Amino acid sequence: MGLQLRAATPEDLEWIYELRHRVYAEELGQHAPDPAGRLRDGLDGDNVYLVAARGAARIGFVSLTPPWLGRYALDKYLTRDELPLLTDGDLFEVRVLTVEPRWRTTAAAPLLMYAALRWIAARGGRRVVAMGRSELLDMYLAVGLRPVGRTVHSGALTFEVLTGDVAGLREVTMDRYGTTLERLRSEVDWRLDVPFAPRPDGCEHGGASFTAIGTDFRSLHRRHQVVAADVLDAWFPPAPGVRAALAEDPDWAARTSPPSGAEGLLAEIAAARALPVETLAVGAGSSDLIFRAFGQWLTPESRVLLTDPGYGEYAHVTEKVIGCRVDRFRLRREDGWRIDPARLSAAVESGRYDLVVVVNPNNPTGRHAPAAELRSVIAAAADSTRWWIDEAYLGYVDLAESLAQLAATDPRVVVCTSLSKMYALSGMRAAYLVADPVTAGRLRRWTPPWPVSLPAQLAAVAALRDPAHYRGCWLRTHALRRQLAGDLDGLAGLDGAVVVEEGVANFLTVTLPAGGPSAAQLVNECRRHDVYLRDLSPLSPEYRGRTVRIAVRDTAENARIVAACRAALEVLGTDSDSLVAMPAVTSAAGSAR
CATH class of the missing domain: 3.40.630.30 (Gcn5-related N-acetyltransferase (GNAT))
Structure with a gap:
């Protein structure tokens, strides 16, 4: 036995x-x-x-x-x-x-x-x-x-x-x-609510939903059955021009090498954002730019400050890939997860950090720090500190809140923007960063030719040419998020103990009450209904193993999310083993204290 x-x-x-x-x-x-x-x-x-x-x-x-x-x-x-x-x-x-x-x-x-x-x-x-x-x-x-x-x-x-x-x-x-x-x-x-073995690379990503669809692409019909609320892909389709550009001649787009330096895409970004083209560098998604830039700038001796909770890719790259000395700027639930500018200024005033990373709006908290506050903090910071501002979800707030213009002139500041989440192009893998011409030029020299595929370049250019389509989608996202939050907040049998926090982007978080099931248990039970949520526990102890992130989907899929959560909590609530000592889990040991 x-x-x-x-x-x-x-x-x-x-x-x-x-x-x-x-x-x-x-x-x-x-x-x-x-x-x-x-x-x-x-x-x-x-x-x-x-x-x-x-x-x-x-x-x-x-x-x-x-x-x-x-x-x-x-x-x-x-x-x-x-x-x-x-x-x-x-x-x-x-x-x-x-x-x-x-x-x-x-x-x-x-x-x-x-x-x-x-x-x-x-x-x-x-x-x-x-x-x-x-x-x-x-x-x-x-x-x-x-x-x-x-x-x-x-x-x-x-x-x-x-x-x-x-x-x-x-x-x-x-x-x-x-x-x-x-x-x-x-x-x-x-029987613990954590997998027996970690991922081989030690990084905790979302995207388990694609495993349910089939990573060998032999059962893609499953995409119609699986609700992928564990990743923050857009619920809406890309602009009509994107679909037209991809459909016009897919054979040609598949077999043809793209412009080697993505010159047309760079020009389109420069025009859409009113930026000098020499301040731009493109990549196959923001992760490509993060790995490439950080690998150039940082060493194991570098000191880095990350917000906590924060996007896990930054901790993975700085701590596990490069091996930097990383500190956390802790965001607190009692403060509404907001970045306190005075506290951040105090944390960086000594100039001991080589790099400070701010995701704004933040993933996974969903909170946005006003641009004016960040500008003030950066202005007062030491010249030796570089700032990386990740604006992947800024469209859900206001593109006028971008620090891109500051990054184009201040050598201490770099702004990274993914075109994936805001423009419904996650499958295309396209992103860009803004930096002063010297910094941007150095990164372009370290960029291999053809960094963004031809279909991705075609799609990204077409998307940037239709801002009206996306403004409408972003507004609709807020309405869907509010409705989803209201439906989750009213789950029966929990006596209002569930805490739903909306934020400003295309996702929200749900925190389960102490003494009940863990986030991992809720996630696993919802998967029985083909509904995939993201357990935030590995990202930060601040979540205490009790918080899940849920991406906003369309009306029908949001209804499935609510139904799956309700059914899961009913099952977990009647399973006495699942509710006991939910701090509790099992193991084997030799006596020591």
Whole structure:
């Protein structure tokens, strides 16, 4: 019978308290024995338990303390001044890794540790801290944890304080134990609300909906059945001129090499945006420009500031591809997710950042920072700091709010604009950036010939020539979003506990109440109805594993989204296992605290 990893149930909790007493009071002498034979602490009820079991036999558990609780077990032993990393907003504490004595030589402990890492990564955790028993230090060093130079004593035990970056721990785990994990994968009954294995590149993208359609393109009829609300593609068709340009001679468009430097597209962008053509560079989507520009400008020694929550591609490129030193400018739900210009100015005033990235309107929060506020912050910032402003969704606000004119003259500022989302051209892959002529010229020199396909160039030019079509589509999007928000806000049986936040673009977010199902559970259940939503949990701990992003679709598909969410919540609400300790998940471990 295989090892099961699951979320803790109420019945598990009594066993957890009893096992903790047997191990930490009776066996190890860390705590005084309790006549009731149970060992509890002040974090019980708030932290997360992952449990390992084999059939009816419980084997072990691990406890996780997420940052949104605002307190950790280590607070009992060290002050925040003594251990400053406890102030990090994306720090998760791993603790009380405990296994029944007869199972300590099995894979239970390593699997519990792996499960904890996967659960933390799925909630946006970027760093972990743990108290490891000194005599088990080698086990923790082997998985990539490192001592911080602090030792604490509890009863008869001595612990080393250990920490590690989640990305680094993942890399060590896959390098050293990937083969073993792959072998165990078929033997483990994995019941956590996070996939067993991460994506190969470690980047969390949307787009699972295309997997449902079929990435081999043999079942494209499924596109009529799947509601792709997990990606932010436009719900509306491109302008009639786009379709006409593509349909006029598709054979020719498919077989003909495009203008090597996209000269016609550059000229059209310059005319549409009243910009000098020498301030422009084009790419096959904004990701192409991000990878190309950042690869030129940044090194592992570079300091970068990203908003959090923010578009995950920026964290992926800066942290995992280039290896920069990245800090987060935290946006807060209680502030309406807005960028406070005074707080941002204070964060960048020292000039220590080589690059600051601002997505405006922001994805995934949907909030827009007024151009005047950003101009003031940039004007006061150090000359050594470069600003990357991503305006992929600006059309949903007002193109007059663009900082493109500033970017054309200020060497510190670059504006990147995708033509995908606003112009219904996601499949075409076309984007451009605006920078001063010197910066733009350097990027053009590092651009390979034919960077944008001929069909994409034809489509983008035609789209830019029909602004009236898109203004109407953007206005209609606001009406559809408001209707969708109202319908989701009125879901039956949740007593108004669901929080729907609209923003200004073509998407909204839904946050589920604490104590109910997780975002991952809602996403998975909606997929049974061919409705695909985006779980925002991996992007930031600010979402606490409870928020999904939903793209605005047309009236019929929006109705399917609402129906799927209603049906999913009804199922999850009657499934007692899905609602227990939803901080809780299961794992396997060796005793440590």
